[in-house]
Ligand SMILES: Nc1ncnc2c1ncn2[C@@H]1O[C@H](COP(=O)(O)OP(=O)(O)OP(=O)(O)O)[C@@H](O)[C@H]1O
C-alpha cells in the first residue's frame with residue numbers, strides 16, 4: 001500500500017489546492033502500487049487520477065471548452081475540438097520544434113511586433129507522409145496558444161457549382177469572427193490543387209483557388225491558419241507561396257523513434273529498458289510514428305492483460321527476439 005509519506009504528500013496537495021501536486025502524488029502512488037504488484041489498488045488510484053485529470057484542464061482551455069458548448073453553429077465541413085495536451089508531449093525534430101515555439105512566442109507577444117507594425121506569422125503549411133503528426137501538431141499549437149481548434153474536413157468540397165466557395169467563405173468568416181483560433185485545413189491539396197490540374201471541371205477548380213487566395217490574403221493575423229498535405233507538389237504555386245512557414249514532418253529517424261518509444265512507455269507508466277527500446281525501434285524501422293505507437297500500445301496492452309505481467313515477455317511476443 002501507499003506509504004505514509006505518499007499519503008501526507010497527497011493530503012497536503014489537496015489542502016493547498018495545487019492540482020499539479022495532486023496529480024504528481026497520485027502518479028507516485030500508482031507507480032508504487034504497480035511496483036509492489038497491487039494492481040487492483042493501482043487501478044483504483046488511476047481512476048481517481050483520470051477523473052482528476054478531466055478537471056485540471058487549464059483555465060484558458062476550460063474557457064474555450066465552455067465557448068464550444070455555446071457554438072453549435074459551425075459551418076459545413078468544420079468542427080471544433082478541445083485539445084488538452086500541448087506540444088511538449090510530442091516527438092519532433094529540434095528544427096521543427098524551434099520554428100513552432102518561435103511562432104507561438106510571436107503570438108503571445110503580438111503587441112511587441114505590432115509596435116513595429118508587424119504581425120506574427122500565421123500561415124503555416126505542414127508537409128509529410130501520413131502518421132507523423134501533422135494533425136496532432138496543429139491541434140497542439142491551438143492548445144499551447146489557449147485558443148479554439150477549428151478543423152476543416154473534406155465535407156467542405158461539393159460537386160455543386162459554387163457550393164465549395166460558399167462553404168469556404170463561411171469557414172473563413174466564422175474563424176475571423178471567433179477572434180483568435182487555429183484554423184486547420186486538412187488534405188489541403190484536395191482544396192487547393194494546381195489550377196491546371198486534372199480536374200473534372202477545371203474552371204471550377206480555378207475559381208476555388210482564386211477564391212482561397214483572396215480569403216487567405218484577408219485573414220486576420222490572430223487566425224493561425226495551418227494547412228496539411230501529403231502532396232505539396234499538387235498545390236497551386238500561388239497558394240503555396242502564401243504560406244510564411246513550411247514545415248516537413250518526415251519519417252522518424254532512429255533517434256526520434258528511440259525517444260518516442262521511451263516517452264510512449266512512460267505515458268502508460270511503463271519503463272522500457274534500452275534493449276527493449278532498441279528491439280521495438282528495429283522492428284518498426286521505416287514505419288511512421290503512428291505505427292510505432294501502435295506497436296508500443298500492443299505490447300503494453302498484452303502485459304496489462306496477462307495474469308503475470310512481464311514486460312520482457314510481452315515485448316518478445318509482439319516484436320520477436322532481436323537477432
Ligand atoms: N511527432 C509525433 N509525436 C507524438 N505522437 C505522434 C507524432 N506523430 C504521430 N503521432 C501519433 O500518431 C497519431 C497519428 O498522427 P497524425 O494524425 O497527427 O498524423 P498525420 O501526419 O496528420 O497523418 P495523415 O497524413 O494521415 O493525416 C497521433 O494521434 C499521435 O498519437
Ligand SMILES: [Mg+2]
Pocket residue numbers: 134135136186228
Ligand atoms: Mg492528419
